[in-house]
Amino acid sequence: MIRTKILKYLSPYIWPLLLMTVFIYCQASANLALPDFMAKIINEGIIDKNTETIFHYGLIMMLIAVGGGLATVGVNYLSSKIGTGFAKDLRNAIFTKIESFSLVEFNKFSTASLITRTTNDVQQIQMVLTMLFRLAFMAPIVGVLATLKAYRLAPSMTWIMGVAVITLISIIALIFKIVTPKFTRLQKLLDKLNLVTREILGGLRVIKAFNKEKHEEEKFNKTNKDLTQLNIFVGRLMMLLQPVMMLILNFMMIAIVWFGAHQIGLGNLQVGNMLAFLQYSMQAVSAFLMISIIFIAIPRASVSANRIAEVLETDTQIKDPLQPVKAPRKGGKVEFKNVTFAYPEATEPVLHNISFIALPGQTTAFIGSTGSGKSTILNLIPRFYDVTEGQVLVDDVDVRDMKQRDLRARIGYVSQKAMLFSGTIKENITYGNPNATEAKIFGAAATAQALEFIKELEQKFDSSVAQAGSNFSGGQKQRLAIARALAKNPELYLFDDSFSALDFKTDAALRRALKKEAKGKTILIVTQRVGTIMDADKIIVIDAGKIVGEGTHKELLSTCEIYREIATSQLPPEKLVEDLT
Ligand SMILES: Nc1ncnc2c1ncn2[C@@H]1O[C@H](COP(=O)(O)OP(=O)(O)OP(=O)(O)O)[C@@H](O)[C@H]1O
Ligand SMILES: [Mg+2]
Incomplete structure (x- = not known):
């Protein structure tokens, strides 16, 4: 379960978020409009050999492209700004909370884990959130609209997109299933690495004096290796994603051109429409791809969010009373x-x-x-x-x-x-x-x-x-x-x-x-x-x-056996005799 409570730290960024949504829609509209114009230029330009048409549509396309580009800059700027601001606020909140902790809570979490939670976990959330801003708003709209547009251009070929999307989602679901449980372990290993590092750095003098460098090095190496191996495993799977996606996209393009060429040959489809279909289908499939990537990223962030929420939701056991007594100072009895x-x-x-x-x-x-x-x-x-x-x-x-x-x-x-x-x-x-x-x-x-x-x-x-x-x-x-x-x-x-x-x-x-x-x-x-x-x-x-x-x-020398033992071991005999008499 994702602890959505953390999202309340987004509330100061409502206006930038809204502005960003506007930019995202501009960006999406630009992307969705361009292939249509391209189809027009090709279809009409070829038929009429009319350079004026080409120039006219070309100019509009250029303006749309520039507008879309500017909107993209705006989206990236705002999403980074909101992401970093959110992370700063969250770190502050965690730190303030930690400061209120009593020793009981400190022992419960361990210092190393509290440090990882304040730094790396916040960073994980920031990363996913920044990505989410860019993709989550846009991908669903682009996905649906591009599919509709593609369908309108060449209904008989939309099944190709369907096959591509289903293959994509199946592969991602598989990776998702393998990778998700690893994220919790990844953060735990990070805690451990932090702990080992702190202990070794703090105890360097003792380690040197006891010639234990090798031993500590092995301890560090083991934790480091565990973390690296898991990171490599997760990284490999994630990296696998990209070539597989490209392969599927390329196969889809080949299929579209193949079947499109046949349709053109039969006179059912115009060249421009086929090219526009190609672009829309790419947009749609990429959008679905992004949505599935979000589904992989969210568990990672949610592991971190839970770890942070755990800190934020921990109530310190040592609390001020509701109605504190104002005690006059009486010398500190x-x-x-x-x-x-x-x-x-x-x-x-x-x-x-x-x-x-x-x-x-x-x-x-x-x-x-x-x-x-x-x-x-x-x-x-x-x-x-x-x-x-x-x-x-x-x-x-x-x-x-x-x-x-x-x-x-x-x-x-x-x-x-x-x-x-x-x-x-x-x-x-x-x-x-x-x-x-x-x-x-x-x-x-x-x-x-x-x-x-x-x-x-x-x-x-x-x-x-x-x-x-x-x-x-x-x-x-x-x-x-x-x-x-x-x-x-x-x-x-x-x-x-x-x-x-x-x-x-x-x-x-x-x-x-x-x-x-x-x-x-x-x-x-x-x-x-x-x-x-x-x-x-x-x-x-x-x-x-x-x-x-x-x-x-x-008094104690004569009444308390234990005290006498301590005193005898520490004081010179003549002093003891003097005190006893
Ligand atoms: N944070 C802790 N959690 C659990 N047990 C603890 C903790 N701190 C101390 N203890 C236990 O409480 C007992 C008393 O510890 P304390 O530190 O009060 O001893 P002390 O008399 O001050 O000893 P010293 O003279 O060595 O400082 C010890 O047996 C110790 O193991
Ligand atoms: Mg003590």
Whole structure:
């Protein structure tokens, strides 16, 4: 089924479409009128040897031909213009939709497939649509009218056209049947190629370090080969179409001349009429040919249209409430009430019955082994995911009752993997607060301990940042990401293992500066390092998605077995003894 919903993006082009239809009719009328005049010139010119008649009709024919030519230019211009405009609008619509997606939908489609859908699939539709504009309006009219005209000229020979059309349609139907199912597979393979390419390019360093170039090359080659083979198969069939069509057309011409000559010999037909018949029959059969080509092209476009419609029709699971609550800013207090959470499509929850309160003016830290669910807890606060059971409250309001913009405006989030955008350092720091003053930018960089390396750079804050921040070290990227969160003036700071790439000295300096900067605000820190959170007001120990301990460093050392194990493995014995006593 073709998802016609996509066609609504054609609505801004109603007027150009109408104008184009007019041009198409001009073009078709010109094509249909010419053979008649030719017949007249030949028939009358030969009989009368009258050059004036020839000149008279010749001039009219020339004018019609020029008019038809101009109309063709108009049709091609407009169809390209509408096609590209439509594609632009559609790409915009898809992109806007994708931006509204939550992580749930992202995982469902995969980034690679979303890219193919925004680019190649749109292009497929654009191509077919442009062709459709040119052919679909014109072919049926020309087909019917040319057949009628041919019939009028020589009724006894129309069966030749009939045979040609039936042969043509049978061959095309056969190709259609073989080729159509391949289109879905073609787009899927394109997704796969995209995925493999992205993965290989992204992991180039690892691939080189592990000497896996050959292995990855084979992986790429296999996908590439699959795609190429299928493309060749489809291409071959399509290419076969043209010579076969030409063959049929030529046989038809021979038959017409053959039988026409007999009729002329018998005195039933004039030479001019036979030639005009020849032209009309060519026009009619070509028109039917075009109609059948459209029938092949449509499934291809409809595969793409469905893939696009799938994206456009996907409703994001994370939605703003109908009546959002305007929560006054109260320092970003966070409260989890019996939160249980399972990732979509996962059967087992990764968080079980989590309850805690993080108060403004305090630092609340989360520690636990890898995969215990620390990042997941943080991700629930800006509503990257919604809880399965229970409630997450920020400033005493359930996050699902707030507008996402409002909620996220009060959060300064630093992800586990620092992510920068291409541009300058300044642009990156002011990303969440474009109106930040120079002093604010400077202050944020200073607190994040980023000043020391920014100062070393030749262009300071105007130094350029490469794509994904690849021209900075891991620790530098983390510090810039922290500065970006600080410059936003948030109420609530979420640091997901954001100090992991910092040396202990910088880590300590940063936390001291942060404490000053974030007075009266809520700080949540996830970490694996006891040293980072020893002085936190509250430490929550997570193990396998459950809270197994809560308190200060000293309290936990004596009450929580798991915390003691982590601390013992990280802190020098004399420090532990000192803390315990
Ligand atoms: N997008 C996801 N879909 C399904 N499962 C996920 C997803 N992200 C994480 N998980 C699972 O959830 C569990 C908790 O992951 P989480 O990222 O919260 O751990 P973490 O405590 O932050 O670990 P680390 O210290 O290594 O960052 C893991 O077992 C992981 O496999
Ligand atoms: Mg994590």
